[in-house]
Amino acid sequence: MAALNVNIAGVEFKNPIIAASGTFGFGREYAELYPLSELGGISCKGTTLYERPGNPPPRVAETPGGMLNAVGLQNPGVEHFINEDLPWLEKQGTRIIANVAGSSVEDYCRTAELLNDTAVDMVELNISCPNVKEGGVQFGVTKEGVEGMTRAVRDRCKKPLMVKLSPNVTDITEMAIAAESGGADALSLINTLTGMRIDINSRRPIIRNNTGGLSGPAVLPVAIRMVWQVSQRVKLPVVGLGGISTWQDAVEMLLAGASAIQVGTAIFTDPYAPIKIRDGLLEFMDKNGVKSLSELTGGVRPW
Amino acid sequence: MKSYDSRPARLLSARELAPGIFDFTLNCPELAAKAVPGQFAQILVPGHTLRRPISICGIDKASGTLRFVFQVRGEGTEKLSRYRPGDDIDILAPLGKGFPLDRTKRTLLMGGGIGAPPLLAAAKELGETAVAVLGFRNKELAILEEDFKNTGAKVLIATDDGSYGYHGLVTELAAGEDFQVLMACGPRPMLRGAKALAESRGVPGYLSLEQRMACGVGACLGCAVALTDGSGREYFGHVCKDGPVFPMDMVKEV
Numbered sequence: 001m002a003a004l005n006v007n008i009a010g011v012e013f014k015n016p017i018i019a020a021s022g023t024f025g026f027g028r029e030y031a032e033l034y035p036l037s038e039l040g041g042i043s044c045k046g047t048t049l050y051e052r053p054g055n056p057p058p059r060v061a062e063t064p065g066g067m068l069n070a071v072g073l074q075n076p077g078v079e080h081f082i083n084e085d086l087p088w089l090e091k092q093g094t095r096i097i098a099n100v101a102g103s104s105v106e107d108y109c110r111t112a113e114l115l116n117d118t119a120v121d122m123v124e125l126n127i128s129c130p131n132v133k134e135g136g137v138q139f140g141v142t143k144e145g146v147e148g149m150t151r152a153v154r155d156r157c158k159k160p161l162m163v164k165l166s167p168n169v170t171d172i173t174e175m176a177i178a179a180e181s182g183g184a185d186a187l188s189l190i191n192t193l194t195g196m197r198i199d200i201n202s203r204r205p206i207i208r209n210n211t212g213g214l215s216g217p218a219v220l221p222v223a224i225r226m227v228w229q230v231s232q233r234v235k236l237p238v239v240g241l242g243g244i245s246t247w248q249d250a251v252e253m254l255l256a257g258a259s260a261i262q263v264g265t266a267i268f269t270d271p272y273a274p275i276k277i278r279d280g281l282l283e284f285m286d287k288n289g290v291k292s293l294s295e296l297t298g299g300v301r302p303w
Numbered sequence: 304m305k306s307y308d309s310r311p312a313r314l315l316s317a318r319e320l321a322p323g324i325f326d327f328t329l330n331c332p333e334l335a336a337k338a339v340p341g342q343f344a345q346i347l348v349p350g351h352t353l354r355r356p357i358s359i360c361g362i363d364k365a366s367g368t369l370r371f372v373f374q375v376r377g378e379g380t381e382k383l384s385r386y387r388p389g390d391d392i393d394i395l396a397p398l399g400k401g402f403p404l405d406r407t408k409r410t411l412l413m414g415g416g417i418g419a420p421p422l423l424a425a426a427k428e429l430g431e432t433a434v435a436v437l438g439f440r441n442k443e444l445a446i447l448e449e450d451f452k453n454t455g456a457k458v459l460i461a462t463d464d465g466s467y468g469y470h471g472l473v474t475e476l477a478a479g480e481d482f483q484v485l486m487a488c489g490p491r492p493m494l495r496g497a498k499a500l501a502e503s504r505g506v507p508g509y510l511s512l513e514q515r516m517a518c519g520v521g522a523c524l525g526c527a528v529a530l531t532d533g534s535g536r537e538y539f540g541h542v543c544k545d546g547p548v549f550p551m552d553m554v555k556e557v
């Protein structure tokens with residue numbers, strides 16, 4: 001049987017399927033359905049230094065092949081995460097990735113510092129949340145911003161550091177290179193693409209925030225393209241996400257250059273999607289004589 | 304034991320109750336066994352990213368079925384309405400917190416339009432202690448009267464155009480009733496009227512709310528609703544997990 005394990009920035013994942021931040025809460029709701037130990041890891045809901053109320057509703061809207069969201073980083077703050085969610089999470093037998101957001105470089109640094117002596121396996125720096133005025137995206141859309149933020153957090157964060165990139169930029173490879181120069185240990189991409197929908201009768205945007213982040217199958221080709229471009233330009237391991245809903249999508253993402261993948265919106269359509277993707281991937285590898293994931297990562301044969 | 308699950312359920316019967324309003328009975332013994340009135344299901348519509356939240360209208364634990372009554376509103380409910388008996392429909396259920404029912408209390412169930420179906424499950428549990436006051440646009444859209452009567456509840460019907468029952472608002476019709484607790488499901492203006500009525504009688508009231516949803520289980524924080532806690536602090540709760548039924552005093556803006 002093929003081996004599904006993968007090592008990213010020194011963290012060993014039993015399989016390459018990670019639940020994407022913001023779509024899986026802190027895992028409790030889905031632990032009703034299957035043991036979280038079935039997953040390689042969980043990227044938790046974005047956490048900030050202090051509690052955030054989030055945006056007024058409506059926060060979600062359906063789109064062709066996907067959805068928009070503008071949750072606005074509602075979360076109880078990092079100390080609540082450490083005291084109330086982590087003790088339970090660390091008993092679930094899966095890797096825990098803390099997704100960190102903030103409004104200033106100092107916020108990010110202090111949040112990451114508070115996680116230093118906890119059971120968290122990895123920190124994912126969310127410098128790409130498009131849904132709050134000060135949600136970090138301003139740090140994620142210039143190379144200076146990305147490099148500066150990454151370096152500042154790197155200096156104070158003891159955990160392996162993964163930087164999550166925004167697709168809302170002209171050239172994502174510039175941001176990837178900036179994160180690498182700043183000292184990132186891994187990259188994850190993509191976060192959501194800023195979008196909008198309007199109710200034609202009321203002439204109101206469906207999302208109260210007017211705009212929201214697009215995710216789901218509709219963004220898959222963009223994510224594949226970006227992972228492909230980025231993985232050729234950096235040495236860092238890349239975790240690919242954006243629109244993955246089937247095992248075939250996952251194989252595609254690995255071939256594009258990803259070492260592991262995250263599944264987000266697909267969980268809303270089918271809560272068992274991560275498990276089905278894992279099983280399908282394993283079967284595909286066995287059928288094709290692929291012994292390990294590294295034989296797939298970056299295996300695309302471009303024209 | 305799983306308190307909810309996602310699984311295919313066989314459609315046993317499908318009927319058009321009124322123009323554009325459909326009545327489905329699904330075979331799902333494991334899910335029916337756990338369901339309580341006021342809870343809902345997230346129904347998968349193939350080809351759509353988001354599931355459609357639909358309230359549970361009937362729970363039959365003996366036959367292992369759940370009943371749903373829904374109105375065609377857009378693409379998803381339209382596709383759903385085309386399912387035929389024998390088809391499988393994937394549902395994630397039972398979700399949310401239901402109505403806090405107490406058979407010792409005279410309970411006013413106030414339903415407006417497609418807000419009536421979830422109250423039927425409550426009526427069945429309450430029997431003769433319930434009085435159901437239901438409002439519809441017109442006679443053609445007045446659904447479930449017989450079903451409500453069969454529960455033993457007292458049933459009063461109002462229509463906006465006077466084509467059936469009382470000519471006027473449910474809130475006016477309900478004002479003639481005595482009750483110790485109120486449960487309401489329907490459009491916002493009706494919920495406001497329900498809250499005002501319960502307040503004027505000094506009795507507790509519970510409102511079933513709607514919001515656009517993604518996960519349906521409390522993980523994505525998509526279905527926010529502005530709430531106030533006991534100390535007056537305002538915060539965003541979530542319709543799928545904290546509700547859909549809320550004590551009326553918690554709901555900031557009805």
Ligand SMILES: Cc1cc2nc3c(=O)[nH]c(=O)nc-3n(C[C@H](O)[C@H](O)[C@H](O)COP(=O)(O)OP(=O)(O)OC[C@H]3O[C@@H](n4cnc5c(N)ncnc54)[C@H](O)[C@@H]3O)c2cc1C
Nearest residue numbers: 062353356357358373374376377378379380513514515547
């Ligand atoms: C807890 C709950 C219980 C419900 N129970 C019932 C019921 O028993 N019977 C019934 O007929 N309807 C019920 N609704 C409303 C029903 O969910 C919507 O009418 C339905 O989602 C519309 O889908 P559509 O694809 O036809 O419309 P579209 O407008 O094409 O839908 C687009 C998107 O918006 C969402 N959406 C649109 N209107 C609503 C709404 N009012 N509430 C939540 N999401 C919405 C859809 O789910 C979908 O994601 C309930 C809603 C909630 C939140």
Ligand SMILES: Cc1cc2nc3c(=O)[nH]c(=O)nc-3n(C[C@H](O)[C@H](O)[C@H](O)COP(=O)(O)O)c2cc1C
Nearest residue numbers: 020021022046069126190191215216242243264265
């Ligand atoms: C409801 C929702 C909430 C999200 N919250 C976060 C978040 O807190 N932090 C973050 O880095 N990404 C967040 N994301 C983005 C996802 O993690 C992911 O990058 C994006 O949705 C693309 O992947 P997908 O198409 O598989 O969902 C959120 C996405 C959704 C749909």
Ligand code: FES
Nearest residue numbers: 517519521524543
């Ligand atoms: S729909 Fe996800 S939290 Fe309610």
